[in-house]
Amino acid sequence: MKDFLNQSSKLPENKTSIFSVMSKMANQHKAINLSQGFPNFETDKKLKKLVTRAMKEGYNQYPPALGVKELREEISKKIKNLYNHTYDPETEICVTAGATQALYSAITAFVLPGDEVIVLKPAYDSYEPTIRLNGGKPVLVQLKGENYEADWDEVRSKISDRTKMLIINTPHNPTGTVLSQEDMQKLEDILKGTNIILLSDEVYEHLIFDGLQHQSAARFPGLAERAIICASFGKTFHNTGWKTGYCVAPKPLMKEIWKVHEITVFSVNHPMQKAYAEYLKTPEPYLELSKFYQKKRDLFLNLISSSRFKCKASSGTYFQLLNYSDITDENDVEFAERLVKEKGLAAIPVSVFNINNKDHKQLRFCFAKTDETLEKAAEILCKL
Numbered sequence: 001m002k003d004f005l006n007q008s009s010k011l012p013e014n015k016t017s018i019f020s021v022m023s024k025m026a027n028q029h030k031a032i033n034l035s036q037g038f039p040n041f042e043t044d045k046k047l048k049k050l051v052t053r054a055m056k057e058g059y060n061q062y063p064p065a066l067g068v069k070e071l072r073e074e075i076s077k078k079i080k081n082l083y084n085h086t087y088d089p090e091t092e093i094c095v096t097a098g099a100t101q102a103l104y105s106a107i108t109a110f111v112l113p114g115d116e117v118i119v120l121k122p123a124y125d126s127y128e129p130t131i132r133l134n135g136g137k138p139v140l141v142q143l144k145g146e147n148y149e150a151d152w153d154e155v156r157s158k159i160s161d162r163t164k165m166l167i168i169n170t171p172h173n174p175t176g177t178v179l180s181q182e183d184m185q186k187l188e189d190i191l192k193g194t195n196i197i198l199l200s201d202e203v204y205e206h207l208i209f210d211g212l213q214h215q216s217a218a219r220f221p222g223l224a225e226r227a228i229i230c231a232s233f234g235k236t237f238h239n240t241g242w243k244t245g246y247c248v249a250p251k252p253l254m255k256e257i258w259k260v261h262e263i264t265v266f267s268v269n270h271p272m273q274k275a276y277a278e279y280l281k282t283p284e285p286y287l288e289l290s291k292f293y294q295k296k297r298d299l300f301l302n303l304i305s306s307s308r309f310k311c312k313a314s315s316g317t318y319f320q321l322l323n324y325s326d327i328t329d330e331n332d333v334e335f336a337e338r339l340v341k342e343k344g345l346a347a348i349p350v351s352v353f354n355i356n357n358k359d360h361k362q363l364r365f366c367f368a369k370t371d372e373t374l375e376k377a378a379e380i381l382c383k384l
Contacts, residue, residue, distance in 0.1 A: 014129050018352045022336065026346035032377050035336075035346040037173070037319065039368040043239040044285065050275035063270040065262050067095025067246065071277035075246055078280060085218040091251040094258060095244070095273060097265045099203045102230040102247035104130050105264060106199050107165070109256040111136040115164035120150060122174055122353030124201065127167055136164070142355045146323065146362070147312060148175040152186045159194070166191070169201040170215065171208055171316025174350055174364045178208055178316045184215045188222040197253065198223055203232035203245070206289040208316040209297060218248070228253055233276055236286050238368075244272050293318050293368070300367040303378030318368035321350065325361040327384050332359050339363075345380045 022035035033040075066072065072089035080086050087093050096102040103126060111117060113135030119127050121142050128138045139158050144151050155166070168187070170179040179187075191198060200217040208214050217227035228249040234240040249257060279285070297314055309322040328335055332349035340346045347363040354360075367374060 010133055011129050017125055018348060019125075022340070022346050022348055025337070025340045029340050029344060031340045031344040031346045032373060032380070033346045034365040034367070034369065034373075034377055035348045037235075037317075037366050037368065038240045039238040039318075040373055041238065041368075041370050043237055044279075047237060047239075047275055047279050050278050051271050054271035054274035057274075059270045059274050061270065063267050063273055065267045066258060067093065067268065068270070068273040068277055071095060071273045071280070074277050074280040075248070078283070078286075079216075079218055079248065081283070082214075083216045083218040085224050087218075087248045088251065092254050093246060093248050094254060094261055095246045095268050096230075096261065097245075097268050098234060098243035099201070099230045099232040099245040099247075100126050101243075101261075101265060102245050103127065103199065103201060105257050105260040106228045106230065106247060106249075107131055107136075108134055108264075109253075109260045110197055111164055114162060116160060116162045117164060118155060118158050118166040120155075120168060121355050122148070122350060123167070124169060124173055125353065137162075139163070140355050142358065143175070143177075146360050148172070148177050150179070150183055152183070152190060155187075156190050159190070159196070163194075163196050165197045165199055167199045167201065168217075171204040173204065173317055174319055174348060174353055175321060176314030176317050176319050178212055179215055181213075181215050184217070184220050184223065188220050191226065192222055196226065198227040200227050200229045202229055203235045204317040205231060206236050206286045207293050207318055208290050209294040210313070210315065212315055214316075225250060226253075228257065236289065237276075237279075242269070242272055244268060244276065296367045296369075296374070299371060300365070300374050300378065303375060304381050307378075307382045308384060309381060318366055320365050320367055321362045322347075322365060322381075323360065323362050324384075332361060332363060336363055343380050343384070345377055 019036045026033040072093040075093055076087050076089045107130045111134040115136045116139045117131045117136050118139045121140050131138045141155055205214045217223040230247045232245040234242055308326045311322045314320045332351045336347050336349040347365050350362045351357045351359040
C-alpha cells in the first residue's frame with residue numbers, strides 16, 4: 001500500500017457505534033427496532049407546515065451563524081420560564097446541528113492536549129472519542145450498582161490540576177435515571193473554587209416521570225456560571241432526523257464555542273429554525289411531553305409484566321432497562337444479537353457503555369414507539 005494511504009488513526013480504538021450496529025442488524029433481520037433512540041411516529045403536522053411555509057417564504061439560504069434571532073429569543077424565554085435563569089440571545093445561545101454537534105463544539109473549544117475530562121459511565125458514546133480527538137484524557141467514574149447512582153466522593157477524588165471539564169447527563173442515556181436536587185448541590189459544592197467547566201447534556205429535559213422535576217444546571221448559580229448546557233429539538237419534538245439542537249453558556253464560554261461552530265457547520269437548517277421559533281411560542285407541546293411518554297413507559301411495562309424480565313421503572317428519557325438474568329447466562333451483547341436474529345427484536349446491550357464492559361445483564365429498550373409496535377415487542381419478550 002502507498003505510504004500516504006497507510007495513515008495512523010487518530011481514534012484507533014474507536015469502533016462503529018452500537019446504535020448503528022444494532023439498527024443495521026434490525027434491518028437485516030427485519031426485526032422490531034427498539035434499539036436506536038428515535039420515535040417511529042410522526043412529528044406534529046403543525047410543525048411540518050411551519051417548515052413548509054418557511055421554505056415557501058424564501059428562508060432557504062444561510063441563516064445567521066449563531067441561529068435565527070427569533071429562535072434564540074424563544075430559547076432564552078423558555079429557559080427563563082422553566083429554570084429561572086436568563087441567557088442573552090445575542091451572546092449566550094448557539095443553534096447547532098443536533099446536540100451531538102453542540103457537545104463536539106463544546107469539548108473541542110476547551111480541551112487541549114493533556115487536559116483531563118471526568119466522564120460518568122455509562123455514557124453516550126460521543127463524549128470520549130471527542131475528548132481523545134482533541135488530545136484530552138477521559139477520566140472515567142462508574143455509576144454505582146444496577147440503579148446507576150453517582151458516587152460524588154469518587155468524583156471529587158478524580159479531580160486534579162489537569163481537570164478541564166466534567167460531563168453530566170440528566171435525564172440519563174442509557175439508564176433512564178435522573179440527577180436529584182441533592183446531586184446537583186453536591187456537584188455545585190465539588191466544583192466551587194475550581195476552574196472546571198461543566199458540560200451538561202440535557203437533551204431529555206422534557207422526558208421525566210412520576211412527578212420528578214428536571215434539575216437543569218441552569219437552576220444552580222454555582223453551576224450555571226461554569227456550565228455549557230446542550231439540548232435537542234429532535235428528542236423533544238419527535239424528529240431526530242432534522243438534527244437541530246442548541247447550547248447555552250455564559251458569554252466568555254460561548255465566545256469560544258462559536259469559533260468551533262463556525263468552522264464546523266457555519267450555520268444550521270434555516271427553514272427548520274424559523275419553524276421552531278414560531279412553534280416554541282406555544283409551550284404545551286414540550287410541557288405535556290412527560291405525560292405523553294410516561295403513558296408509553298407504563299404501557300410497555302404493563303405489557304411485559306408477565307415476562308421473566310426484572311426492572312426498575314425509568315425515571316426519564318424514552319429508554320427502559322430490563323434485567324434478563326432469570327432468562328439466560330449469556331452476556332448482554334450475545335443475548336442482544338440472538339434476540340435480533342432469532343426473535344426479531346432489537347435492543348441495546350448496556351455493558352458497552354460501562355467501564356471494562358461491566359455486564360449487569362441488562363438491555364436498553366426504546367419505548368418511543370407506537371402502541372402497536374410496543375405490543376408486538378412485548379409479545380416477543382413475554383415468550384422468552
